[in-house]
Amino acid sequence: MNKIFIKSSAYADGVKGLNQFFDQMRLRRIDALSKMALYAAAKTLYEIGIDLNKEKSDIGLIIATGRGPVKQTCDFMNSIIDDGDTLASPLAFSQSVHNSIETSITILLNLRGPCLTISQGGDSFASAVVTAKSWLLSEKCKHVLLGAADEEHPVISKEYENKILKKKCAAFFLLTLEETSNELVAEDIKSDDFNPSLYPFELARKTCVFITKDATQRILEDFVKAALAEKKKDIMSVFANKNIPELMQNLDIDEKQNIFDGITTLFSIDNDKVADTGTINETCFESARKHNKINFSTSGSTGDPQNCVHTKDMVKEEVEGVAFLFKNIERVINTVLSHHSYGFIFALQMPRCLDLPVLSYPPVPVLEWTKTLKEGDLLVTFPLFLKYLTKFDFKFPQGVTILVSTAPCPDELMENLYRNGAQRVIEIYGASEAGAIGFRENPGAPFFLLPFWDYKEEDGLVKSISRKTTSLRKNLPDIAKVKGERLFSVIERIDNAVQVAGVNVFPSKVEKTLKQHPMVKDAVVRLGKERLKAFIVLQKGVNEKNAKTILYNYMETIFTVHEIPKNLTFGNKLPLTAFGKKANW
Amino acid sequence: MKTTITGFGCVCSLGNNVSEIKQNLFKPVSEISFLDRFESSFAKDYPVFQVSRKILSQKNESESYGFLFLKTALNEALKNANLKAKDLKDAKVGVVIGTSVDASFNCFDFYKEWRNEEYPPLDPLNKYIQYSPAKEVLKHLELEGISQTVVTACASGTDAIGIGAQWIENSICDVVIAGGADELNLIPFTGFIKLMIASKERCKPFDENRNGINLGEGAGVFIMESEQFAVERNAKKIGLVLGYGNACDAYHQTSPEPNGRGIKKALENALNQSGLKPGDISFINAHATGTLDNDSAESLALNAILKGVPVTATKSKTGHALGAAGAIEACLTLICLNEQKIPAVENFKTADENLELVPVSKNTEIKNAKAAVSNSLGFGGCNAALVLGSREKTANE
Numbered sequence: 001m002n003k004i005f006i007k008s009s010a011y012a013d014g015v016k017g018l019n020q021f022f023d024q025m026r027l028r029r030i031d032a033l034s035k036m037a038l039y040a041a042a043k044t045l046y047e048i049g050i051d052l053n054k055e056k057s058d059i060g061l062i063i064a065t066g067r068g069p070v071k072q073t074c075d076f077m078n079s080i081i082d083d084g085d086t087l088a089s090p091l092a093f094s095q096s097v098h099n100s101i102e103t104s105i106t107i108l109l110n111l112r113g114p115c116l117t118i119s120q121g122g123d124s125f126a127s128a129v130v131t132a133k134s135w136l137l138s139e140k141c142k143h144v145l146l147g148a149a150d151e152e153h154p155v156i157s158k159e160y161e162n163k164i165l166k167k168k169c170a171a172f173f174l175l176t177l178e179e180t181s182n183e184l185v186a187e188d189i190k191s192d193d194f195n196p197s198l199y200p201f202e203l204a205r206k207t208c209v210f211i212t213k214d215a216t217q218r219i220l221e222d223f224v225k226a227a228l229a230e231k232k233k234d235i236m237s238v239f240a241n242k243n244i245p246e247l248m249q250n251l252d253i254d255e256k257q258n259i260f261d262g263i264t265t266l267f268s269i270d271n272d273k274v275a276d277t278g279t280i281n282e283t284c285f286e287s288a289r290k291h292n293k294i295n296f297s298t299s300g301s302t303g304d305p306q307n308c309v310h311t312k313d314m315v316k317e318e319v320e321g322v323a324f325l326f327k328n329i330e331r332v333i334n335t336v337l338s339h340h341s342y343g344f345i346f347a348l349q350m351p352r353c354l355d356l357p358v359l360s361y362p363p364v365p366v367l368e369w370t371k372t373l374k375e376g377d378l379l380v381t382f383p384l385f386l387k388y389l390t391k392f393d394f395k396f397p398q399g400v401t402i403l404v405s406t407a408p409c410p411d412e413l414m415e416n417l418y419r420n421g422a423q424r425v426i427e428i429y430g431a432s433e434a435g436a437i438g439f440r441e442n443p444g445a446p447f448f449l450l451p452f453w454d455y456k457e458e459d460g461l462v463k464s465i466s467r468k469t470t471s472l473r474k475n476l477p478d479i480a481k482v483k484g485e486r487l488f489s490v491i492e493r494i495d496n497a498v499q500v501a502g503v504n505v506f507p508s509k510v511e512k513t514l515k516q517h518p519m520v521k522d523a524v525v526r527l528g529k530e531r532l533k534a535f536i537v538l539q540k541g542v543n544e545k546n547a548k549t550i551l552y553n554y555m556e557t558i559f560t561v562h563e564i565p566k567n568l569t570f571g572n573k574l575p576l577t578a579f580g581k582k583a584n585w
Numbered sequence: 586m587k588t589t590i591t592g593f594g595c596v597c598s599l600g601n602n603v604s605e606i607k608q609n610l611f612k613p614v615s616e617i618s619f620l621d622r623f624e625s626s627f628a629k630d631y632p633v634f635q636v637s638r639k640i641l642s643q644k645n646e647s648e649s650y651g652f653l654f655l656k657t658a659l660n661e662a663l664k665n666a667n668l669k670a671k672d673l674k675d676a677k678v679g680v681v682i683g684t685s686v687d688a689s690f691n692c693f694d695f696y697k698e699w700r701n702e703e704y705p706p707l708d709p710l711n712k713y714i715q716y717s718p719a720k721e722v723l724k725h726l727e728l729e730g731i732s733q734t735v736v737t738a739c740a741s742g743t744d745a746i747g748i749g750a751q752w753i754e755n756s757i758c759d760v761v762i763a764g765g766a767d768e769l770n771l772i773p774f775t776g777f778i779k780l781m782i783a784s785k786e787r788c789k790p791f792d793e794n795r796n797g798i799n800l801g802e803g804a805g806v807f808i809m810e811s812e813q814f815a816v817e818r819n820a821k822k823i824g825l826v827l828g829y830g831n832a833c834d835a836y837h838q839t840s841p842e843p844n845g846r847g848i849k850k851a852l853e854n855a856l857n858q859s860g861l862k863p864g865d866i867s868f869i870n871a872h873a874t875g876t877l878d879n880d881s882a883e884s885l886a887l888n889a890i891l892k893g894v895p896v897t898a899t900k901s902k903t904g905h906a907l908g909a910a911g912a913i914e915a916c917l918t919l920i921c922l923n924e925q926k927i928p929a930v931e932n933f934k935t936a937d938e939n940l941e942l943v944p945v946s947k948n949t950e951i952k953n954a955k956a957a958v959s960n961s962l963g964f965g966g967c968n969a970a971l972v973l974g975s976r977e978k979t980a981n982e
Contacts, residue, residue, distance in 0.1 A: 029838075061833070067714075068736065070690045076772065077696050085626050085775045093776030094839045094964070098688060098736035103965030106835040112850070115833035115967060116744060119688040120717040120734045127719075127733040130757060131748055137755045140831075140854070153690075155699055155710060193714050 004133045004175050006182040007143065010043035011171040011204035012036050017355030021052060022108055031095045033069050034104040037149035037170040039355075040204070041105050044145065044172040049213030049285070052109055059174075060114040060141035062132055063102045064124035064148045066196020067156075068117075072096040074154055101149055113141045122193035124148065125200045129186040136177050147172040148200035156194075163194040170197060171204035181290070182207045210292045210312040215338070215348045216267075216285040218360070219294075220244060222337040223266060227259050239362030245278060265295050265307060266339060296341050298432045308433045310341065314470045318345055318435045319353045321452030325426055325439065326354060329401060330376030333369075334360040335385055341432045342405045346380045367392060375399030382406040384580030386413055389420075396421035405430060407580050408490070411443035418443075429490065434474045437465060438488065446483040447490070455486070462488050498527045500562040507532060510563050517554055519547050524574050524582050531566035535585050537573060544570050586858050587974075588750035589815045590807050590824040592666025594658035595916040597803030597903045598634035602661050607920050610928050611948045614902050617787065623693075623771045627778050630785050633769055634801035634904030647712075651687035654804035654909070655718055655766035656725060662762070666808040666820060670726040676814065678730030679758035681749040682719040683741025683765035685908035688734055691772045718766060731758065736908065739872070740831075740963030741765050743911030743971055746807055747829030759814040764806035765912030773907060774800055780839060788875030788905075790898035790930055791884065791944050793937040795875045801904025805912030824919045825974030827861065827956060830854025834966025840878050841962055845886035848960070851968035852890045855958065859972040863891050866972070867954035868927050870918045871944070872962045873898030874905050879962060884942035891958065895951065896944040897921070901931035911961040915971055918959040922975040926950045 018027065018039040027035060042052055050056075076092035094100070099117040106115055114135060118128045125148045132144040149170035157164060175184060190199045211219070224247050228238045241247050248256060263269070267284040268291045276283075288294060292312035310318075322345070334347035351358045356378075361369050365388035373379065373396065380403045390413060396402075402417055405428035417425045429447045430436040438447030449455055449465070456463045462480040466473040480488040498505060510532060511525040522537040538547055548568055555564045575583040593603065598618070600606035618635050620628040635641075636654060644653045663669065690696075692709040699705055719732035731752070735745045742765025749763030777783040777798060784797030810820060832850035836842035856863065869891060872883055875898075887896065899917045906913055921927045930944040959971045 068689060073690045073772065074696065076776065077693055078700070080693070080771075080775060081697055081700065085771075088775050088779050090776065090779040090781075093772070093779060096689070096772070096776070097738050097838075097964050098685070099738050099963065099965045099967060100838060102737075102833070102967070103838050106833045106966065107837075110835060111833060112835055112847070113833070114831040114854075115737070116748075116831070117736045117967075118733055119736045120719060120732065121715055123717070123720065123732070127731065130731055130752070131733060134748065134751045134755045134757060138751050138858075155690075155696070156714065159707060159710060160714075 005180040008048040009204040012040040033151040040170040047212035058142040064128035068098040122191035126189035148197040150197040169201040171200040223339040390416040414443040449486040534565035588826040591820040592808035594661025650768035658804040658806040662806040676759040679761040681745040681763040683745035737967040738963035740961040740969040741908035743961035743969040750826035765909040766804035767909040789932040790873035793935040801906040805916040828855040828859030828972035841882040845882040848886035855970040884940040897927040
């Protein structure tokens with residue numbers, strides 16, 4: 001017999017976030033159970049790029065509910081008991097009909113195909129899978145949107161409290177005969193009369209797409225824009241454009257290929273499939289779904305850029321592990337790019353996990369949109385942006401939380417932010433290789449190791465960290481001193497050696513020595529084409545031409561041949577990325 | 586689709602079994618019945634169609650009336666199919682039952698006591714958590730198999746039969762027991778009255794002066810078998826499920842889409858699956874509740890897809906048995922197919938000019954009836970239609 005597969009899935013145990021899909025007016029007469037189910041159903045379609053508003057005749061809908069809208073039934077009975085049957089509530093009655101969930105979903109998602117509701121206690125979901133398969137085999141529809149939903153029952157919750165594991169939850173699956181990595185087998189489904197929708201809920205958590213279609217588009221846009229912004233003066237025009245083909249149309253072949261190569265690595269795409277800007281989103285989405293991983297690159301500040309693979313499980317562990325920091329957040333205001341670990345986690349995956357709406361702005365310090373900040377907002381940003389805000393003495397409205405990472409947040413900056421009204425400032429200490437590692441909320445305070453990490457201590461230092469439920473293990477990128485149980489302070493950066501003609505050299509050592517020269521105000525050193533290169537800011541009044549000769553003479557006396565930077569570039573200030581990190585030149 | 590029906594059973598206000606129903610289906614309903622099984626301020630004002638006291642008196646304390654009706658129809662259907670539970674021990678068995686009341690938390694007396702902190706015994710609650718009519722049928726027959734309780738409101742019974750037929754078609758099962766069962770209950774009785782769609786008079790489907798439904802109760806069950814299973818045991822074929830269509834309105838919680846779009850689509854799907862043309866359909870047993878909106882939307886759809894095909898409306902004789910309605914009506918449609926006649930729509934006196942549909946107002950012979958449609962609409966815009974085929978004629982006929 002043919003097999004059926006899960007194309008996408010989503011889950012909900014509340015309705016926070018439903019408003020991002022539907023106008024309040026359209027939801028006003030819908031009961032809580034139907035809203036929760038609607039939310040999970042909407043996400044299931046939206047996350048793989050299906051238009052919610054467009055009429056859909058090729059998607060069948062099956063709802064499996066162990067108990068149905070029982071709260072509404074009780075409300076109707078309450079109205080009879082309290083006011084007599086002559087004054088019973090017709091609205092409660094209409095909502096107490098078992099298929100009311102199905103109706104709300106068909107209306108709001110514009111589903112016009114076959115529809116069905118099954119109510120069979122703990123067996124509801126398994127039973128519904130049989131008919132879903134039958135529909136697909138009979139070609140009644142191309143896909144079946146199969147959902148499970150149950151709510152808190154005032155009587156059962158009280159009488160069987162010890163048997164109820166989750167009081168309300170909903171889960172939806174878009175099923176197909178086309179093979180995916182998740183087969184759905186009715187016989188494998190566990191029956192639980194007291195928690196009829198819990199098994200599908202857990203299954204949806206496991207099988208939901210790693211990166212949604214919308215998020216894929218966002219990551220791609222950010223990747224392309226970041227690449228273009230490095231070369232353009234007017235970066236606002238780059239960030240204002242959402243059209244990838246348009247953004248790339250004036251690039252030469254090599255530039256395009258560089259971007260395609262980067263995207264190929266980022267999404268682990270097989271066989272150089274990225275070559276067409278028109279289908280790039282679909283290719284990347286399918287690849288991320290197939291491989292369940294994303295491959296970030298380090299900035300290259302410590303040598304060649306390194307690939308850092310983050311699997312779906314690792315990201316899930318991280319997102320669920322940081323969720324406790326954002327309990328009272330209502331909305332995310334994002335200013336960071338999502339093709340790096342920080343933005344991917346905190347501006348895409350964490351809001352998705354917590355059902356938070358996200359408003360994104362270009363990573364360019366402008367004051368205009370900051371006026372829209374309001375109580376309950378989380379501003380996801382980076383130190384340079386915050387420095388700009390404090391420079392203009394920007395006062396935060398009450399109840400705004402700031403999340404800062406990508407570079408160290410100086411204590412003075414954190415103090416200024418609190419002084420200017422920030423409710424909380426959360427600094428994330430992390431690395432592309434590991435994701436978020438620790439956090440702190442007060443200037444001068446040590447970092448608290450996030451709960452999903454274990455650590456090994458040696459000589460009072462954090463030697464290595466390892467994830468609790470996935471296999472990720474890393475040495476800290478910096479020297480970190482243990483300051484107490486799960487507390488650490490970052491002492492200094494460990495710069496990795498790079499190889500020049502097969503010899504290990506340390507750019508940080510060269511940089512530190514160059515900075516000590518009286519003609520040099522600031523300097524940065526990194527690996528260029530097979531040799532080190534240096535960018536130097538000279539002290540005021542020093543002549544560039546003379547300085548170059550003097551510095552080379554100086555370097556020859558103290559550095560090995562391999563350590564001497566081949567190229568020296570001079571400028572008024574060090575090249576920085578939009579986030580304030582050292583940039584390439 | 587060509588799923589074989591080898592047995593059927595039915596109980597409703599027209600009779601306790603198919604034989605009694607066959608006798609009464611073509612006679613006018615003489616009695617108007619009023620509820621006395623539970624207390625209601627409306628009981629004396631709103632007529633209902635009740636199953637006979639003979640059947641009602643057979644109820645065990647532990648079972649619902651709905652399951653009593655289901656059991657009654659099931660036992661008759663198995664007998665009619667000449668099938669015993671032991672014959673099914675090695676077969677892939679499926680049970681699909683449509684209902685409304687029997688899947689809901691409608692234990693009003695228990696809930697009232699519980700809410701008043703009178704600490705009632707939790708039996709009704711335990712039953713509600715662990716019971717479903719489809720599972721209960723398997724238990725009753727001591728069989729293993731796949732079960733499904735369908736709750737698409739008033740389309741449940743039709744959907745159950747359609748789903749069951751597809752399970753056979755897709756080789757998921759060798760034998761499927763499918764149908765619907767529902768009982769008169771305080772919750773829907775009060776609810777329909779409060780929604781102002783219940784009538785104080787006898788319901789008048791498609792009549793210009795129609796003003797609502799009369800509730801009914803009962804059960805209908807089909808035994809359907811795969812061709813191979815039926816042939817191997819030399820089963821008599823008493824009818825066929827030729828097509829099943831189902832489509833939603835996506836319009837309103839309680840009202841049908843006025844233009845009948847979802848109903849049309851369900852009818853089209855059923856016809857397409859049957860491979861028949863509108864001209865092959867001998868008659869329609871319409872959903873025809875007797876409400877203004879329902880009959881209006883349904884007539885638009887019937888005129889669009891099956892214009893000119895004779896229409897009967899058996900709810901005028903059985904009342905609206907909610908989750909059982911579709912199954913009871915499928916049984917009545919099969920009786921009509923095999924009897925080659927359809928019953929008069931009772932209480933139809935004045936044609937509604939807006940409907941452009943005049944149902945049969947007297948018992949009407951349908952010669953060479955080979956296929957008919959049984960149509961259902963449910964709350965929330967659930968539309969379902971079955972195309973049923975007549976039994977194979979024997980050599981002597």
